[in-house]
Amino acid sequence: MSSLPADPLVVADDAAISGDDGQKPPSAVVVRGRGSLVLRRFRRNKGAMVALVILALLFASAFLGPKLYEMITGWTYSDQDYTAFLSPPSGDHWFGTTQIGQDVFSRTMRGLQKSLLIGLLVALISTGLAAVVGACAGYFGGWVDRTLMWLVDLLLVIPSFLIVAIISPAFRDAGWIVLVLLIAVFAWMITARIIRGMTLSLKEREFVLAAKFSGVSSAGIIFRHLIPNMSSLLIIDATIAVASAIIAESGLSYFGFGIQSPDVSLGNLIAEGTRSAFTYPWLFMFSGGLLVATTLAVSVIGDALRDALDPSSSRAGSTK
Amino acid sequence: MGRFLLKRLANYLVLVIVATTLAYFVASLVLNPRSAYEGRNPPPPAAVVDQQLTAYGVNDKDPLLGRYADWIGGVVLHGDFGKTVRGADINDQLGSRALVSLRLLVLGSILGAVFGVLAGVVSAIKKYRPTDRLITGYAFFFIATPVFFTAVLLKYGALSVNQAAGSTLLYYTGYETPGLQAGFFGHLTDQIGHLILPTLSIALGQIAFFSRYQRNAMLDVMNSDFLRTAEAKGLTRRKALYKHGLRTALIPMATLLAYSFGTLAVGATFTEKIFGWHGMGEWVVDSITSNDINVVATVTLFTAIFILISGFLSDVIYAVLDPRVRV
Numbered sequence: 241m242s243s244l245p246a247d248p249l250v251v252a253d254d255a256a257i258s259g260d261d262g263q264k265p266p267s268a269v270v271v272r273g274r275g276s277l278v279l280r281r282f283r284r285n286k287g288a289m290v291a292l293v294i295l296a297l298l299f300a301s302a303f304l305g306p307k308l309y310e311m312i313t314g315w316t317y318s319d320q321d322y323t324a325f326l327s328p329p330s331g332d333h334w335f336g337t338t339q340i341g342q343d344v345f346s347r348t349m350r351g352l353q354k355s356l357l358i359g360l361l362v363a364l365i366s367t368g369l370a371a372v373v374g375a376c377a378g379y380f381g382g383w384v385d386r387t388l389m390w391l392v393d394l395l396l397v398i399p400s401f402l403i404v405a406i407i408s409p410a411f412r413d414a415g416w417i418v419l420v421l422l423i424a425v426f427a428w429m430i431t432a433r434i435i436r437g438m439t440l441s442l443k444e445r446e447f448v449l450a451a452k453f454s455g456v457s458s459a460g461i462i463f464r465h466l467i468p469n470m471s472s473l474l475i476i477d478a479t480i481a482v483a484s485a486i487i488a489e490s491g492l493s494y495f496g497f498g499i500q501s502p503d504v505s506l507g508n509l510i511a512e513g514t515r516s517a518f519t520y521p522w523l524f525m526f527s528g529g530l531l532v533a534t535t536l537a538v539s540v541i542g543d544a545l546r547d548a549l550d551p552s553s554s555r556a557g558s559t560k
Numbered sequence: 561m562g563r564f565l566l567k568r569l570a571n572y573l574v575l576v577i578v579a580t581t582l583a584y585f586v587a588s589l590v591l592n593p594r595s596a597y598e599g600r601n602p603p604p605p606a607a608v609v610d611q612q613l614t615a616y617g618v619n620d621k622d623p624l625l626g627r628y629a630d631w632i633g634g635v636v637l638h639g640d641f642g643k644t645v646r647g648a649d650i651n652d653q654l655g656s657r658a659l660v661s662l663r664l665l666v667l668g669s670i671l672g673a674v675f676g677v678l679a680g681v682v683s684a685i686k687k688y689r690p691t692d693r694l695i696t697g698y699a700f701f702f703i704a705t706p707v708f709f710t711a712v713l714l715k716y717g718a719l720s721v722n723q724a725a726g727s728t729l730l731y732y733t734g735y736e737t738p739g740l741q742a743g744f745f746g747h748l749t750d751q752i753g754h755l756i757l758p759t760l761s762i763a764l765g766q767i768a769f770f771s772r773y774q775r776n777a778m779l780d781v782m783n784s785d786f787l788r789t790a791e792a793k794g795l796t797r798r799k800a801l802y803k804h805g806l807r808t809a810l811i812p813m814a815t816l817l818a819y820s821f822g823t824l825a826v827g828a829t830f831t832e833k834i835f836g837w838h839g840m841g842e843w844v845v846d847s848i849t850s851n852d853i854n855v856v857a858t859v860t861l862f863t864a865i866f867i868l869i870s871g872f873l874s875d876v877i878y879a880v881l882d883p884r885v886r887v
Contacts, residue, residue, distance in 0.1 A: 394578065397575045397578055397579055398578075398579060398582055399579055399583060399822070399825075399860055399863060399864070401826045401829075402583060402844065402856070402859075402860060402863075403582070403583070403586055405845075405848055406583075406586055406587055406590050406591065406848055406856065407586065407590055409848075410590045483704060487704075487706050490706060491706060491708070491826070491830065494706075494708055494830070495829075495833070495845050496849070497848070510708060510709065511708075514708065514712055514834065517712050517715070517716075518715070518716070518719065524712065528709045528712070531706070531709065532701075532704055532705050532709060535704035535705070535706075536700060536701065536704040536705075538704075539700060539703060539704050540700060543700075
């Protein structure tokens with residue numbers, strides 16, 4: 241798109257975004273590609289930038305934190321300190337200890353790590369699945385469409401939380417990957433429907449018809465022409481899916497149907513802490529607070545992406 | 561309109577059957593009721609265990625289809641939901657538990673929908689002003705916060721309210737004070753005191769959820785031509801917004817209402833567990849842990865029927881709001 245010199249929308253948007261309100265002589269107008277435009281819109285959103293920094297910090301502390309912490313204090317998530325039971329936060333145990341002397345900081349970071357991993361993986365799988373299924377249903381039409389949409393309807397009806405709760409303890413030996421797959425299987429349907437609708441209108445466009453008549457295979461059209469053209473929706477959707485997957489996982493783990501001990505996730509930690517949330521708040525507040533911080537940051541970023549990627553968004557330049 | 565609603569009702573009935581059947585089959589394949597007898601000392605003879613399990617209709621050696629046919633037949637023909645894995649009658653507990661859950665679910669969804677729509681409309685009209693920012697911040701926080709975190713925060717709040725008031729105004733365990741002798745009004749205030757926090761824990765999230773969607777729907781409508789026309793023909797902005805705008809913006813919410821009941825039912829499970837309410841949600845969690853197939857299927861049926869009724873209601877709202885579906 242950047243090769244076109246004077247896309248009126250881009251120029252107008254550029255004028256709206258730059259502080260000078262088009263006061264510059266026309267020759268100085270820089271025509272930007274969509275990518276840099278989106279980036280600029282996103283960067284202007286202060287809340288989103290704060291959320292991005294928070295999320296980066298959370299990632300850093302979840303994946304690097306335990307190592308650093310072990311170097312400084314010497315505790316890991318599986319150790320027990322027999323000299324400190326239920327001790328409040330201190331220099332030796334930053335977030336305090338549990339009833340059996342486990343270090344809350346290293347356990348919380350371990351749980352955060354698992355929750356983030358699960359969120360990212362579920363989002364990747366479910367959005368990928370939604371894109372492929374939706375695009376195939378829309379592009380091929382006919383019985384493929386009917387079968388896939390019937391599957392979507394069926395999965396929407398199934399009480400997913402209940403089914404995952406029943407099935408997942410049966411796979412406790414297979415580890416957390418099964419949990420990721422189970423959550424992902426029930427998370428893609430609504431997006432797939434939206435993708436299908438978009439495909440129906442996209443497949444009549446000239447560039448798709450041109451590709452088709454010059455002999456590109458169906459798979460080529462779907463993966464190289466259709467799906468890339470819906471990427472903004474997919475990016476937004478994947479972001480939201482991260483937050484909802486983290487909440488779903490912690491909900492399952494809260495009841496003991498998700499991540500099984502000795503492994504931990506934020507859900508398990510919150511469940512353990514809930515009983516003593518009033519008397520020993522450090523058992524509950526750190527894991528709960530981090531969970532909320534994570535999902536909140538992710539959904540603020542998702543919202544900002546929606547604004548930045550939406551060409552008709554009126555908010556582009558208005559956030560001061 | 562009648563035909564539209566009948567079609568929707570048939571559709572929902574099929575969904576109820578599919579959901580219940582699936583839950584029954586998955587539960588039967590995965591859960592192991594035999595484990596209830598394995599820990600006993602001395603171990604009961606295998607034949608006795610088999611006989612017991614067959615009597616309760618959960619023996620994995622009997623053919624699955626036959627067991628399912630027996631169970632669903634009992635439900636449809638006699639209203640008999642079968643026995644729990646320990647041999648108690650499910651029907652005995654069903655009534656009181658359903659009542660406990662319904663109280664939460666109905667109040668939570670009504671409060672959530674009404675206040676959510678209101679907050680969304682206010683937020684859209686005051687776009688980017690402090691009120692909007694406040695509501696948006698609230699909505700983001702509660703959408704990102706799982707119910708089990710909100711519930712504990714509410715308990716904290718209640719604790720400090722009670723301390724400030726010097727007496728227990730807000731209760732956070734159970735559904736009424738056991739053994740209370742206070743007459744009709746005493747009981748009523750007692751139950752309301754118990755009801756406030758659990759309902760809030762559900763409604764806060766629902767309000768947040770609805771307000772976001774209502775805000776978007778309202779913003780879309782506010783830019784539309786028909787509102788400008790309505791103003792041009794002499795209506796005040798306020799009148800045009802409420803008479804023409806709100807009605808149009810409510811239509812997508814009717815569909816959303818039907819979708820939201822699933823998450824509501826799951827959320828109520830956490831609420832019941834945390835506030836010690838013996839409702840359907842608590843029952844299903846306990847029954848999965850104790851490998852109780854019939855209870856899982858019963859609760860699924862209950863939830864599916866709840867979703868059916870509320871989905872049907874949202875279709876009625878849809879039909880009332882949108883004249884196009886009535887023809």
